[in-house]
Amino acid sequence: MIDVAVIGCGIVGAAAAYELSRYELSVAVLERENDVSMGATKANSAIIHAGYDPEPGTLMARLNIEGAGLAKELCEKLDVPHKQCGALVVAFSGEEIAGLERLLRNGVQNGVPGIRILPKDQALAMEPGLSGEVAAALYAPTAMIVSPWEYALALAETAVRNGADLRLECAVTGIDKIAGGYGLRTVRGPVEARTVINAAGLYADTIHDMAAEPAFTVLPSRGEYCLLDKSEGTRVSHVIFQCPAETGKGVLVAPTVHGNLIAGPSSESLRDRADLSVTAEKLEFVMRTAKKAVPGIDFRANIRNFAGNRAKSGHGDFIIAEAKGAPGFIDLAGIASPGLSAAPAIARMAVGLLGESGLALREKRDFYGTRGRVRFRELTSGEKAALVRRDPAYGRVICRCETVTEGEIRDALLTPVPPRSVDGVKRRCGAGMGRCQGGFCGPRVLEILAGHYHCKPSEIVQDGAGTWILASETKGGAGPAI
Ligand SMILES: Cc1cc2nc3c(=O)[nH]c(=O)nc-3n(C[C@H](O)[C@H](O)[C@H](O)COP(=O)(O)OP(=O)(O)OC[C@H]3O[C@@H](n4cnc5c(N)ncnc54)[C@H](O)[C@@H]3O)c2cc1C
Structure with a gap:
C-alpha cells in the first residue's frame, strides 16, 4: 500500500x-x-x-x-x-471607478503589494495602446x-x-x-x-x-479565446482587464510569455463538461470587448482559437x-x-x-x-555555434516559425515525463506554436516520435487519445483501419 x-x-x-x-x-x-x-x-x-x-x-x-x-x-x-509584467484594470465611467475602488480595498485587505489607482494620463503613459476613453486604472505591479x-x-x-x-x-x-x-x-x-x-x-x-x-x-463554465500572432505580441505590455462583471474577471488582453497576444475569455455555463467548442458568437464578443480597451488590436493576426472549462x-x-x-x-x-x-x-x-x-x-x-533546458533561439550566435559543434542535433531546425531544433525535441523525449503526442512536443519545446501552427513541422515531429518509440507513424496522435493523424491499413493495430 x-x-x-x-x-x-x-x-x-x-x-x-x-x-x-x-x-x-x-x-x-x-x-x-x-x-x-x-x-x-x-x-x-x-x-x-x-x-x-x-x-x-x-x-x-x-x-x-x-x-x-x-x-x-x-x-x-x-x-x-514567466514574466512579472503587472496588470491594469481599466474603468470607463464613474461607476466603474467605484468598482476599481472596491478592488483596491480588496487588494489592500488581501495584502497585494504596490496596488494603486492611476489617473487616466498615467494609465495611458504606462500603456499607450489603451483606449482614450479609459477614465482610470487600477495598477497591480505583481x-x-x-x-x-x-x-x-x-x-x-x-x-x-x-x-x-x-x-x-x-x-x-x-x-x-x-x-x-x-x-x-x-x-x-x-x-x-x-x-x-x-x-x-x-x-x-x-x-x-x-x-x-x-x-x-462541479458547474462547468466555458471561456473562449483568440490567440494572435507575434506581430501583435507587443500591442500591450501589461495584462489589461476591464472592470469585473457578475460572470467573472471579464475579457482581458495580455502579452503571452511566448511573445503572442491573447484576448478572452468569454463566460458561458455548460451542461457538457467535455465540450470545448469555440463559437463564432463568443469569439465575436471577445474581439469586440477586447477592442473596447485596446482599440488597435488587429484580429486578422488571429492564429488560433481555443476554449477552457472552469470547474466552478x-x-x-x-x-x-x-x-x-x-x-x-x-x-x-x-x-x-x-x-x-x-x-x-x-x-x-x-x-x-x-x-x-x-x-x-x-x-x-x-x-x-x-x-x-536548452532554448536554442534564446542563445547568442556564439553560444549557438558552440552548441551545434558539440551536438549537431541542435543545428537541425525542425520548427521554422519558433526555431526549435531536433536537439530540443530529443531533450524533451529524455525528460522524466516525455511527450507522447505531437502537441506534447509543442507544450515542452514550442515546436508548432508559431504562425503556421505545425503545418510545416508537424510531420517531422511525428517521424521523430515514431522513431523514438519504435512504432508506426500511424500510432502517433496529435494530442489526446484517439486524435489520430494518419490512417493505417493494418487491422488490429493502433489507429483507425481503412
Ligand atoms: C477560461 C479559463 C481561464 C482561467 N484563467 C486563469 C488565470 O488566468 N489565472 C488563474 O490563476 N487561473 C485561471 N483559471 C483557472 C485555472 O486554469 C484552474 O484553476 C486550474 O487549471 C485548475 O487546475 P486543476 O489541476 O484543478 O484542473 P485540471 O487542469 O482540469 O486537471 C484535472 C485533471 O484531472 C484529470 N482527471 C479527471 N478525472 C480523472 C479520473 N477519473 N482519473 C484520473 N484523472 C482524472 C483530468 O484529465 C485533468 O488532467 C482559468 C480557467 C479557465 C477555464
Missing part, C-alpha cells in the same frame, strides 16, 4: 505531487489522459493574479497571494517561462504571465525525479474503503493507498462521490477539505480561477491536512529542486 494517491495531474495535482515528493513518502499520480496538463491547466488566461479580485477572508484570497509568491520562486528554480502547461510539467517532472510514480492513461473508475486506506480501481489495475488527494478538476465531484456522500457539484462549484470558494466520513481523503475541488495562481499554496494546504490526518511528514535530505 502506497502512502498517497493523487488523482489528476493538472496544475493542482502536479503541485500536490511536487509538494509530497519533498517528503519520505510513496506517491502515485493517476492521470486519465496521455499527458500532464490536459484539462483547464492548458486552456486558460495564463495569469498569476496579483490577488485583488477574491473576497477578503476566502481561501481564494489567501491562497492566491501565497501561491503567487511561491509561483515566482518555483518558476525561477524550475526554469518555467501580476505575472506564465506558461501554464510548462509550469505543470515542471512540477510533475520534479516530482517524478524525486520518486513520485506518474501513471498516465490511468483513469480512476471507482474507490473502495479498505483496511487502512482506499482501494482505487483504475483502467490499468488496482492501486491501494493510505490517503488520497482528489485533484480531478472538472470531475472532482465524480471522484468525491466514489469515496463519500455527495457534497458538491457554487460554493463561491475553493473546496479544500477532508471529505466527511472519509479520513485521509482530501478534496481539492471547485478550483476555478485563481487556481493556476494558487496551486502551490493549495498543495501545501492539502499536504498539511494529510499531516493532520496522521500521515508522517519527514523531509527528504536529497530533494532535487532545480531544472533547466
Whole structure:
C-alpha cells in the first residue's frame, strides 16, 4: 500500500505531487489522459493574479497571494517561462471607478503589494495602446504571465525525479474503503493507498462521490479565446482587464510569455463538461470587448482559437477539505480561477491536512529542486555555434516559425515525463506554436516520435487519445483501419 494517491495531474495535482515528493513518502499520480496538463491547466488566461479580485477572508484570497509568491520562486528554480509584467484594470465611467475602488480595498485587505489607482494620463503613459476613453486604472505591479502547461510539467517532472510514480492513461473508475486506506480501481489495475488527494478538476465531484456522500457539484463554465500572432505580441505590455462583471474577471488582453497576444475569455455555463467548442458568437464578443480597451488590436493576426472549462462549484470558494466520513481523503475541488495562481499554496494546504490526518511528514535530505533546458533561439550566435559543434542535433531546425531544433525535441523525449503526442512536443519545446501552427513541422515531429518509440507513424496522435493523424491499413493495430 502506497502512502498517497493523487488523482489528476493538472496544475493542482502536479503541485500536490511536487509538494509530497519533498517528503519520505510513496506517491502515485493517476492521470486519465496521455499527458500532464490536459484539462483547464492548458486552456486558460495564463495569469498569476496579483490577488485583488477574491473576497477578503476566502481561501481564494489567501491562497492566491501565497501561491503567487511561491509561483515566482518555483518558476525561477524550475526554469518555467514567466514574466512579472503587472496588470491594469481599466474603468470607463464613474461607476466603474467605484468598482476599481472596491478592488483596491480588496487588494489592500488581501495584502497585494504596490496596488494603486492611476489617473487616466498615467494609465495611458504606462500603456499607450489603451483606449482614450479609459477614465482610470487600477495598477497591480505583481501580476505575472506564465506558461501554464510548462509550469505543470515542471512540477510533475520534479516530482517524478524525486520518486513520485506518474501513471498516465490511468483513469480512476471507482474507490473502495479498505483496511487502512482506499482501494482505487483504475483502467490499468488496482492501486491501494493510505490517503488520497482528489485533484480531478472538472470531475472532482465524480471522484468525491466514489469515496463519500455527495457534497458538491462541479458547474462547468466555458471561456473562449483568440490567440494572435507575434506581430501583435507587443500591442500591450501589461495584462489589461476591464472592470469585473457578475460572470467573472471579464475579457482581458495580455502579452503571452511566448511573445503572442491573447484576448478572452468569454463566460458561458455548460451542461457538457467535455465540450470545448469555440463559437463564432463568443469569439465575436471577445474581439469586440477586447477592442473596447485596446482599440488597435488587429484580429486578422488571429492564429488560433481555443476554449477552457472552469470547474466552478457554487460554493463561491475553493473546496479544500477532508471529505466527511472519509479520513485521509482530501478534496481539492471547485478550483476555478485563481487556481493556476494558487496551486502551490493549495498543495501545501492539502499536504498539511494529510499531516493532520496522521500521515508522517519527514523531509527528504536529497530533494532535487532545480531544472533547466536548452532554448536554442534564446542563445547568442556564439553560444549557438558552440552548441551545434558539440551536438549537431541542435543545428537541425525542425520548427521554422519558433526555431526549435531536433536537439530540443530529443531533450524533451529524455525528460522524466516525455511527450507522447505531437502537441506534447509543442507544450515542452514550442515546436508548432508559431504562425503556421505545425503545418510545416508537424510531420517531422511525428517521424521523430515514431522513431523514438519504435512504432508506426500511424500510432502517433496529435494530442489526446484517439486524435489520430494518419490512417493505417493494418487491422488490429493502433489507429483507425481503412
Ligand atoms: C477560461 C479559463 C481561464 C482561467 N484563467 C486563469 C488565470 O488566468 N489565472 C488563474 O490563476 N487561473 C485561471 N483559471 C483557472 C485555472 O486554469 C484552474 O484553476 C486550474 O487549471 C485548475 O487546475 P486543476 O489541476 O484543478 O484542473 P485540471 O487542469 O482540469 O486537471 C484535472 C485533471 O484531472 C484529470 N482527471 C479527471 N478525472 C480523472 C479520473 N477519473 N482519473 C484520473 N484523472 C482524472 C483530468 O484529465 C485533468 O488532467 C482559468 C480557467 C479557465 C477555464
